[in-house]
Amino acid sequence: MTNGEPTTQSAHSYPTVLTTESLKGGNEDVVDTNVNVVNAMFEELLDAEEISPAALRSYFVDFYLTQALAGGFAQYVFTAPEREEVDPYVREGLAAMGAAAHLDLFNRTVAAFGALTDTDVDTYLDGGSGWTAGGGTEEDEPGDGVSDAVRRIEELDGEFESILQTEDIAALNAAWLRGQADLLLLADDDLDAHIAGRVARISDLAERQAAAAEEALLDAPEFEQIIQELCDIAGHSLERITMGDPNYEHNGETTLAWHFTTEQGEFLMLEDDDEACMLNPRTQEILAAVEFEEAAEFEEAAEFEEAGA
Numbered sequence: 001m002t003n004g005e006p007t008t009q010s011a012h013s014y015p016t017v018l019t020t021e022s023l024k025g026g027n028e029d030v031v032d033t034n035v036n037v038v039n040a041m042f043e044e045l046l047d048a049e050e051i052s053p054a055a056l057r058s059y060f061v062d063f064y065l066t067q068a069l070a071g072g073f074a075q076y077v078f079t080a081p082e083r084e085e086v087d088p089y090v091r092e093g094l095a096a097m098g099a100a101a102h103l104d105l106f107n108r109t110v111a112a113f114g115a116l117t118d119t120d121v122d123t124y125l126d127g128g129s130g131w132t133a134g135g136g137t138e139e140d141e142p143g144d145g146v147s148d149a150v151r152r153i154e155e156l157d158g159e160f161e162s163i164l165q166t167e168d169i170a171a172l173n174a175a176w177l178r179g180q181a182d183l184l185l186l187a188d189d190d191l192d193a194h195i196a197g198r199v200a201r202i203s204d205l206a207e208r209q210a211a212a213a214e215e216a217l218l219d220a221p222e223f224e225q226i227i228q229e230l231c232d233i234a235g236h237s238l239e240r241i242t243m244g245d246p247n248y249e250h251n252g253e254t255t256l257a258w259h260f261t262t263e264q265g266e267f268l269m270l271e272d273d274d275e276a277c278m279l280n281p282r283t284q285e286i287l288a289a290v291e292f293e294e295a296a297e298f299e300e301a302a303e304f305e306e307a308g309a
Contacts, residue, residue: 014198015184016052016177019191027174034058034177037191044199045208054180057093058173064090064106065169070243072157073109074125079243097172101163105156112153124150127247127254223258226290227269230278233288236262250279 022033038059041051048056063086067076080086087110094103116124123146177183186194199205220228224241231238241260248257250270257279258269267287268279278288 014052015182016055016180017184030174060089061093097176101167109156226276230288
């Protein structure tokens with residue numbers, strides 16, 4: 001562990017970076033600081049290969065924990081950007097932290113999910129049979145059309161929180177981060193400068209910036225584009241899209257809701273066939289709405305203007 005820049009570092013070795021303030025706090029402070037540091041590095045266009053492997057394992061284990069607590073393995077599947085890249089980080093992190101029971105559960109759940117048919121996948125991600133760790137529901141009856149495979153993975157979801165009582169992932173994660181041999185401790189005020197220094201050494205930074213801008217323009221998911229447009233209409237600045245909830249209850253119906261934050265708090269994006277709206281979940285006030293036909297006409301007009309220019 002060092003309190004400044006490492007004296008020697010190979011071209012392909014990067015330290016795990018935490019702040020001195022985070023170590024004075026609890027487990028969540030330590031884990032959250034690592035998450036914030038990794039997010040900042042990604043935002044500044046550092047690649048995964050240019051970030052500490054331990055930091056990435058901790059980062060994705062925390063992501064898995066957050067999603068599992070929010071909605072089980074279905075929420076993790078629904079939210080994980082690229083599971084073929086994320087799953088190995090989760091496995092390696094859980095193993096390195098000593099979370100053996102959680103690792104075993106993760107592997108069993110991944111296998112169970114992989115064995116589902118396309119129909120079972122849709123059923124499971126839509127809420128399955130309504131089975132809960134507390135023992136089941138009135139809907140959870142034989143012959144209700146839910147397969148044994150879906151019931152099995154729901155049972156595995158039920159194991160998660162019980163294992164968490166004896167194998168606290170957040171505590172194991174924080175302890176593992178504190179014990180990293182290459183740990184680099186920085187004052188809060190020095191963190192931005194450290195990341196800026198690493199970014200300054202990127203030889204193809206201009207190319208990465210151009211590629212990132214093009215990707216953001218062309219490949220942003222439709223829900224992200226809609227949320228951005230709603231924020232623009234409402235006069236908010238989008239900060240982060242936190243999660244998608246396929247089972248949100250609104251006006252007595254289950255619908256897909258995207259949770260996101262702006263500088264003014266947390267909000268939801270709901271949509272149907274005709275329009276999307278920005279909802280304040282605390283007051284149920286609709287702050288902005290977009291009709292999809294109008295949005296399409298606007299996009300066509302913008303494309304026409306660009307072509308004419």
